[in-house]
Amino acid sequence: xxxxxxxxxxxxxxxxxxxxxxxxxxxxxxxxxxxxxxxxxxxxxxxxxxxxxxxxxxxxxxxxxxxxxxxxxxxxxxxxxxxxxxxxxxxxxxxxxxxxxxxxxxxxxxxxxxxxxxxxxxxxxxxxxxxxxxxxxxxxxxxxxxxxxxxxxxxxxxxxxxxxxxxxxxxxxxxxxxxxxxxxxxxxxxxxxxxxxxxxxxxxx
Amino acid sequence: xxxxxxxxxxxxxxxxxxxxxxxxxxxxxxxxxxxxxxxxxxxxxxxxxxxxxxxxxxxxxxxxxxxxxxxxxxxxxxxxxxxxxxxxxxxxxxxxxxxxxxxxxxxxxxxxxxxxxxxxxxxxxxxxxxxxxxxxxxxxxxxxxxxxxxxxxxxxxxxxxxxxxxxxxxxxxxxxxxxxxxxxxxxxxxxxxxxxxxxxxxxxx
Numbered sequence: 001x002x003x004x005x006x007x008x009x010x011x012x013x014x015x016x017x018x019x020x021x022x023x024x025x026x027x028x029x030x031x032x033x034x035x036x037x038x039x040x041x042x043x044x045x046x047x048x049x050x051x052x053x054x055x056x057x058x059x060x061x062x063x064x065x066x067x068x069x070x071x072x073x074x075x076x077x078x079x080x081x082x083x084x085x086x087x088x089x090x091x092x093x094x095x096x097x098x099x100x101x102x103x104x105x106x107x108x109x110x111x112x113x114x115x116x117x118x119x120x121x122x123x124x125x126x127x128x129x130x131x132x133x134x135x136x137x138x139x140x141x142x143x144x145x146x147x148x149x150x151x152x153x154x155x156x157x158x159x160x161x162x163x164x165x166x167x168x169x170x171x172x173x174x175x176x177x178x179x180x181x182x183x184x185x186x187x188x189x190x191x192x193x194x195x196x197x198x199x200x201x202x203x204x205x
Numbered sequence: 206x207x208x209x210x211x212x213x214x215x216x217x218x219x220x221x222x223x224x225x226x227x228x229x230x231x232x233x234x235x236x237x238x239x240x241x242x243x244x245x246x247x248x249x250x251x252x253x254x255x256x257x258x259x260x261x262x263x264x265x266x267x268x269x270x271x272x273x274x275x276x277x278x279x280x281x282x283x284x285x286x287x288x289x290x291x292x293x294x295x296x297x298x299x300x301x302x303x304x305x306x307x308x309x310x311x312x313x314x315x316x317x318x319x320x321x322x323x324x325x326x327x328x329x330x331x332x333x334x335x336x337x338x339x340x341x342x343x344x345x346x347x348x349x350x351x352x353x354x355x356x357x358x359x360x361x362x363x364x365x366x367x368x369x370x371x372x373x374x375x376x377x378x379x380x381x382x383x384x385x386x387x388x389x390x391x392x393x394x395x396x397x398x399x400x401x402x403x404x405x406x407x408x409x410x
Contacts, residue, residue: 001298004263004275004298005256005260008256008269010252011255014252015249017245017249018238019237021234030253031293031295034269038257040222042257044223048219049246049247051235055239058209063209064239072209093206
């Protein structure tokens with residue numbers, strides 16, 4: 001692209017470095033800002049700078065938080081001994097949305113992925129293991145994505161804590177509610193038959 | 206969405222005010238910035254602030270420019286009497302990309318659109334009419350989108366300059382190069398038959 005303005009070109013280049021945003025979309029977004037009042041750009045840039053420079057992680061669960069301990073970890077009504085291991089804040093938000101979980105979280109910050117250069121040392125695994133070691137955890141629920149990286153991460157953590165004999169579980173894999181059987185992939189369908197549950201239990205969901 | 210951090214929520218809200226970006230995408234973008242070095246957010250916000258606060262319009266063609274007169278308007282090799290009327294900078298970039306146009310542009314900044322509250326007074330129409338009035342223009346090429354709003358804007362401008370007897374033209378509408386006839390809509394196909402061109406001329410393109 002050939003820009004008539006260096007400032008515009010620079011802004012488009014910076015915006016297009018965001019994931020999933022190409023040059024054309026970036027140009028559309030920057031031109032939108034140029035048409036809007038200057039305050040809008042000010043609010044946007046201030047909010048981004050602020051979140052980048054000021055945001056903290058909860059020292060206990062490593063979720064994004066404005067305070068040293070997050071609202072979930074400080075909530076006395078949550079079971080601190082039931083710990084759900086997730087990848088990032090989006091998974092916490094998704095599980096919180098269901099209203100079905102009254103334990104606490106442990107946010108790893110990613111999955112083990114040699115291709116992307118993410119090893120165990122880049123994730124919050126050590127602090128999870130020491131929680132288990134200190135007897136703070138009764139049950140660990142693995143709730144990572146059902147991918148090669150997710151399974152690897154689950155297995156790596158499991159091996160580290162195996163000897164402490166706590167309950168470990170993983171969220172159920174199966175046919176999504178509302179899905180047609182014929183369109184399910186065979187691995188999911190196979191697992192959902194092997195891991196079938198008593199019919200009475202399915203009525204509670 | 207229920208955020209664990211007000212700073213994060215605020216940033217996501219601001220990003221999701223951009224056109225075509227929903228809350229989920231906004232969250233993905235902000236989390237991406239949080240994983241990147243702080244400098245990246247700094248570069249992004251600085252580039253946006255700078256372009257919003259410092260960018261100028263060329264006083265002659267109203268295209269976005271870092272200088273009072275843009276590179277196209279100051280280029281002595283361009284025919285200043287051949288003026289192409291476009292909606293915004295993206296159209297200038299698209300036409301420049303073809304390498305087929307050696308005149309100059311006049312950027313309206315939009316199209317007349319009562320639904321979006323854009324009237325002739327919000328566009329750079331007056332300055333175009335006075336260019337024509339002052340005898341600066343020999344031919345005006347209308348290159349707006351082929352929509353109701355584009356046609357309305359063309360017609361509005363045409364009525365204002367009709368009495369000055371300059372040449373006016375509009376870019377050709379027809380079947381796109383590489384397109385199959387059977388998939389063309391009937392209006393386009395109809396126009397392309399009515400406005401057919403000598404075969405020898407088509408060989409030059």
